[in-house]
Amino acid sequence: MIEIRNLNKTFSLKGRSVDAVRGVSLTVQDGDIYGVIGYSGAGKSTLVRCINLLETPDSGLLRIGDSEEITVENGKILTGREKTPIKEKQLNAMRRSIGMIFQHFNLLDRSTVFENVAYPLKYTGLSKKEIRDRVMEMLQLVDLTDKQDAYPSQLSGGQKQRVAIARALANHPKILLSDEATSALDPDATESILGLLRSLNEKLGLTIIAITHEMAVIKSICRHVAVMEDGRVVEEGSVYDVFAHPRQDITRHFVASASALNRVDKLLKEDSPLVRVQPGELLVKLLFSRDSVGDSVISEISREYQVSINIVLASVEVLEGAPLGGMIAVVKGSEEHIAQALQWMEAHYVEVEVLRRG
Ligand SMILES: Nc1ncnc2c1ncn2[C@@H]1O[C@H](COP(=O)(O)OP(=O)(O)OP(=O)(O)O)[C@@H](O)[C@H]1O
Ligand SMILES: [Mg+2]
Numbered sequence: 001m002i003e004i005r006n007l008n009k010t011f012s013l014k015g016r017s018v019d020a021v022r023g024v025s026l027t028v029q030d031g032d033i034y035g036v037i038g039y040s041g042a043g044k045s046t047l048v049r050c051i052n053l054l055e056t057p058d059s060g061l062l063r064i065g066d067s068e069e070i071t072v073e074n075g076k077i078l079t080g081r082e083k084t085p086i087k088e089k090q091l092n093a094m095r096r097s098i099g100m101i102f103q104h105f106n107l108l109d110r111s112t113v114f115e116n117v118a119y120p121l122k123y124t125g126l127s128k129k130e131i132r133d134r135v136m137e138m139l140q141l142v143d144l145t146d147k148q149d150a151y152p153s154q155l156s157g158g159q160k161q162r163v164a165i166a167r168a169l170a171n172h173p174k175i176l177l178s179d180e181a182t183s184a185l186d187p188d189a190t191e192s193i194l195g196l197l198r199s200l201n202e203k204l205g206l207t208i209i210a211i212t213h214e215m216a217v218i219k220s221i222c223r224h225v226a227v228m229e230d231g232r233v234v235e236e237g238s239v240y241d242v243f244a245h246p247r248q249d250i251t252r253h254f255v256a257s258a259s260a261l262n263r264v265d266k267l268l269k270e271d272s273p274l275v276r277v278q279p280g281e282l283l284v285k286l287l288f289s290r291d292s293v294g295d296s297v298i299s300e301i302s303r304e305y306q307v308s309i310n311i312v313l314a315s316v317e318v319l320e321g322a323p324l325g326g327m328i329a330v331v332k333g334s335e336e337h338i339a340q341a342l343q344w345m346e347a348h349y350v351e352v353e354v355l356r357r358g
Contacts, residue, residue, distance in 0.1 A: 002028040002051070002175065002207065007060030007072075009046050020046040021057070022231035028224070030065075030174070033201050033208045035218040035239070037254060038228035044211040047228070048177045051209070052098040053077065053091060065174060067094060096120070099168030103180040105160040107152040107167075113139070114148040117166045124171065138166035142196060158189030165196065169206075176200070178210045182217060194220045215258035219243075219319060227251050240320045244289040260315035261285065264328045264355065267312070274312050277330055277358035282338060287326035287351035288316065297350055305341040307333030328355070 009021040020043045028034045038044050049055035051062065053070075056077060062070040068080045077086040107116050117135045126134065139145045142162040152160055161181060168176060178197065182190040198221050200206045210222060218225050218239060225242050227235040227250060234248045246252045256262045264285070267275045277283050288297070298309050309329045316325030331338055345352050 001030055001063070001065070002026075002209070003061075003063040004051065005061040007047070007050055007062070008058045009043075009050055009055065010058055011046075019231050021050060024060075024228075024231075024233050026226055026233065026236070028207060028209060030207055031201070031205045032224055033197070033210060033222045035222035035225040036209065036211045036228055037213065037215065037218055037225060039213060039250075042228040043231040044213075044228055045179050048100070048179055048209060048211055052095050052100060052177060054095070054100075064094070065097070067097070070094075096124075096171045097173050098175045098177060099165075099171070099173040100177040100179065101161065101164045101168050101181045103183045105152070105157075105164045105184075107160060107163060109152050111151075112148065113144065113150050113152075113155070113163050116152070116163055117170055120167060120170045134170060135166075138170050141169065141200070142166045156189065157185045158192055161185065161189070161193050162196065165193075165200070169200070169204075174205070175207045175209070178208060180212055181210070183212070183214070190217075191220075197221055215254050219258065219317070223320070227254070238320065240290070240322060240324065243319065244324050259325070261313055261326055261328055264313055268355065275328075275330075275356065277356050278332075279358045280332070280335060280338075281358040282331045282354055283312075283328070283356035284331055284342075285326060285328050285353040285355055286345065287353075289324055289349060289351075290322040291349040292345075297345060297348060301341040301344055304344065305333065305337040307331055307337050307341045326351075 004024060004026045007021055007024045011018045011020055024047060036044050036047065046055060050057045056075055057072045058075050060072050071078045071083055078084060079086050079090060108119065114135055117138050118131050121131045121134060136145065139148055142165050144159060144162050144166065147155065147159065155163065182193050185193060194217065197208055201208055210217060212218060222239050224237065225239050226233045227248065229250050235242055235251050242251060243255050246255050264275065275283055301307055302309060309331055312328040312330065314327035316323050331341065342352050
């Protein structure tokens with residue numbers, strides 16, 4: 001388990017100070033894939049760099065696996081309940097127990113794939129043969145054994161990130177921190193790297209904290225998510241609950257950005273014929289979640305209340321095995337029937353928003 005309590009980090013730059021991380025508390029269970037999403041400057045990278053102490057927080061508490069708890073007070077890293085200053089050796093051991101990958105891969109350009117993966121194994125006391133075996137084990141894990149003698153410049157972006165993942169896991173860490181690992185990749189390579197992370201999580205029980213500004217990454221691999229804004233975690237929970245019932249504006253923005261239903265705003269602005277309504281008709285947005293299933297709702301209300309539903313846009317996806325999504329539709333029928341149908345839907349956990357009245 002990773003536990004972060006009340007973590008703070010302020011940078012001072014030319015007399016100005018920036019509160020990059022403010023009072024962040026998070027718990028990540030072993031074997032979870034935990035996403036942190038936020039816009040640029042929200043403090044995501046600073047937060048993950050504080051977790052492996054690449055960056056020294058100003059204050060806070062960290063518990064990582066079975067290691068001694070770490071308390072930071074006034075920028076001093078202390079370990080154990082007695083709060084003894086951390087030793088260089090402990091710090092190095094801790095950093096080795098957490099792998100990290102980056103947006104721009106951070107490979108050594110003048111070293112081969114083999115040498116890049118072997119790099120973190122230096123000074124670990126492993127023999128030459130053990131290092132060779134470990135590197136080959138890692139390259140097999142990321143499916144790159146045939147590239148061991150290639151240089152980074154001879155690889156595609158996706159292959160470079162595979163090398164970086166092999167290097168990050170060379171010391172068999174239980175935790176992998178991923179800072180925008182797919183942000184520089186095309187959609188196919190992104191899909192393949194996300195697939196690899198998912199399979200490493202399942203095969204090795206690897207706990208992954210994935211920082212991103214892309215909803216697609218969160219939806220694709222994460223089980224839990226924290227939304228960061230201005231140095232703070234403003235919302236947190238299971239991916240399904242956070243995205244099905246966003247409470248903060250910023251979370252709503254992320255949800256909308258990933259939803260095809262968002263296109264209705266453009267159609268409304270253009271006054272497209274698709275969203276025009278006749279007197280008595282309604283243009284509505286219907287949102288479904290775990291407890292309401294789209295197609296049965298539509299057939300139920302058209303049968304029960306003699307209203308007809310013309311679908312303009314629809315988008316339902318499956319998150320954590322449950323449907324999430326909705327549709328934009330024109331509802332036609334008598335005033336009374338439409339009112340009854342809307343009531344029925346709300347009683348059956350369909351969120352209804354009226355966008356236009358004819
Ligand atoms: N070394 C530093 N010195 C001064 N300010 C910094 C430093 N590192 C980060 N900051 C500032 O801290 C804030 C948070 O930065 P951070 O890099 O953590 O954000 P981020 O969420 O990772 O953004 P992005 O999505 O652009 O990577 C920003 O205002 C940034 O300018
Ligand atoms: Mg960043």
